[in-house]
Amino acid sequence: MQLTGAEIVVECLKEQGVDTVFGYPGGTILNVYDALYKHSNEIRHILTSHEQGAAHAADGYARATGKTGVCLATSGPGATNLVTGIATAQMDSVPMVAITCNVTLPCLGKDSFQEVDIAGVTMPITKHGYIVKDITILADTLRKAFRIAKSGRPGPVLVDITKDVTAMLGEYEPAVPEPEQLPKSYTQEDIERVLQLIKEAKKPYIYVGGGTIISDAFPEVMEFAKKLDAPVCDTLMGKGAFDGNDPLYTGMIGMHGTKTSNLGVSSCDLLVALGARFSDRVVGDPKKFASNAKIVQIDIDAAEINKNIKTEASIVGDLKEVLSIVNKQMPQMEHMEWVAYIKDLKEKYPLNYNKEGLSCPFVMEELDRITKGDAIISTDVGQHQMWASQYYKYTRPRTFISSGGLGTMGYGLGACIGAKVGMPDKICVNIAGDGCFRMNMNELATASRYDIPIIQIVINNHVLGMVRQWQTLFYEGRYSQTVLKDKVDFCMVARGLGCEAIRVTSKEEVGPAIEKAISLKKPVLIECIIQEDDKVFPMVPAGSAIDEVFDEKDLAKSK
The missing domain is CATH 3.40.50.970 (Thiamin diphosphate (ThDP)-binding fold, Pyr/PP domains)
Structure with missing residues (x-):
């Protein structure tokens, strides 16, 4: 059927199951907004006060629902106002599609009013980016954008469309979104190597990151921790990936992590990293991080393996899928003395604050x-x-x-x-x-x-x-x-x-x-x-080993 480019944009959003978009209109994207007006009973548009707010709202929507967030902006300053929100989503692996519209094709490259090469600007902070100058590729480009944003390690994708493409007529054929193909580059040998290290460990520790949430691996992580009988710490992005009230949970690790997690990881003989990337705020001094431990890393992104911390073994794949296999093949382990030691640390070093006055x-x-x-x-x-x-x-x-x-x-x-x-x-x-x-x-x-x-x-x-x-x-x-x-x-x-x-x-x-x-x-x-x-508090000075963690009492003693 013949539709305008703007109508194709809306039909592609509906194909992808998009029910809400966040944005701010402007001259170059007016055709898309006119098409949205005609479909307001199918796609809700939230007009934010600023385009950065639209990007952050799309990001929050994605993190809370697990769906792909969508934000819209016009060319020039409208598009550049999305940049901080796009970079935020990129750093935290959030699936988002940012749709912007640019000046018409004849005006591109001529410093036209409100012209910015937003695809070029955002190239380092997106998973992928497109500029669409031909209506015949518009629908397929949008479908690719959603597929890329959600597949593998998620991230933001930018689609910039020239205004004339949104106005001209083109052929549109409805399509059903392709099922997600999970990347799989691990072997049974990788699984067996990890299982071997698990069986040899006397003092294992589990370190969960944001990838556990992205993978929807909450049940598998819980089962893994119980079978391994090991304490669990998390990153800031991993909050909620493991039940914060569970006896095995020891709190956050890193610069403002608990003393228990920082000292425990520094003492363990096996650290199993699940969907975590060993950021500098976690590891402190990388030369001294978990120096007594062999390190296992399971992550969907091969680029994260051995990037910041050298591993003894690794598995590259979707965490939910990998852990379901590992859990089936792993025997029930028991580390009573080690778990009791960590429990004693928790009792000795609880989180604490001054109870006098409002805080x-x-x-x-x-x-x-x-x-x-x-x-x-x-x-x-x-x-x-x-x-x-x-x-x-x-x-x-x-x-x-x-x-x-x-x-x-x-x-x-x-x-x-x-x-x-x-x-x-x-x-x-x-x-x-x-x-x-x-x-x-x-x-x-x-x-x-x-x-x-x-x-x-x-x-x-x-x-x-x-x-x-x-x-x-x-x-x-x-x-x-x-x-x-x-x-x-x-x-x-x-x-x-x-x-x-x-x-x-x-x-x-x-x-x-x-x-x-x-x-x-x-x-x-x-x-x-x-x-x-x-x-x-607690706190670890930037670049220091995480076992150098100190709290207010330690600070008072040092004076």
Whole structure:
């Protein structure tokens, strides 16, 4: 059948099962928006306040649902405003398709109004990118984009379409999306080598990353841990990949990981990495990381094997598939002494914070209690992000949404909106510091426009907390440009943008504020005023061995 390019775009979105897109219109993409208008009963469009918000919302939607997120933008500044959101999705392996439209073909390369080579700009931060100048390849290109975004190790794909292609007529033939082909490059010998190391180990440790969530391998990871009888730590991206209340769970590993996880991994004789990439925030000094252990890595991306840490054995493949095979072939193991030793570490080094006065850890514990650990928590980046990862108990995958690899301040609010749109029956809460929140707080207008009942908690210490913490510990208290004691009133801003607002200044007010926010079923901001010098502990100095982890007591002793 004959359709315009814009209509083909919409038909391809429907083919892929897309029910929601996030974006902002402009001149070059007007034809696509006109086509969307005619299909508004099939595809919901969320108009964000800024294109970066659209990219983050598509990202949050994808992380919460497991589907591919979609965002739209016009040419020039509209497209470049997506860049940070695209890079965020790339670093955290999030399936996303960003559709932009460019100037007409005759105007390309002539510095035309709002012309930017967005495919070139985003080449290093996408899994793949296309510019479509021919309507005959438009449908197939969009189908490839969705297939690439979701297959193997997921990631963002950009499709840039010239405006004349969206206007001209072309032939469209409906197609059914091809089933995902999981890459398989491992052998039975690889499986047997890993099983051999498992059987030889006396002190095994399991280290889970974001790949476990992407693979939907939650049941297989639980079974593996029980059969191996080994303690489990996670990365920031791996939160919820293993039940945070399970006795075998020891908390996060790395720069702000627990003492138990950092000391335990440093003492183990076998470290099994599941869907984890050994980032610098996890390993610290790579020469000293898990130096007593043989390391096994299971990952879908062959490029991650031996990239940062040398392995003794590895399996390249989908984690869910690989673990289902390993679990069948692995005998029940028993490591009573080792597990008891780790249990003693947990009792000796529990997470702890100053209980006097209002603090972010207390807010997170109250949020966990009230929601019974069943909310979707998104965060921005900084101290609040670490506290949110430490003091809320994540028991299921896709319940913690945060920018791990890129560390994008201003990410969380858009992501929370996307998560709530994708999972409307879940309580969705974004935790932000005051520094992060002011970057994209305009997205509260998006939440109020559509009556999206998210809860935005601002942990306000009137400073850039994480940077200030480093300035305190490593820069002799020189607080260069980290003090935010200005005249901004976040509650007034929230009300001005159409949301409810509650200010909390004491511990007694936290629980009632959260309960009220949930009951209102509308977008609500809760501002929590905390001390400017609250710090995140434990901590490992950048580039140090993870067994050099210290907490507040250690810091006091060293003075």
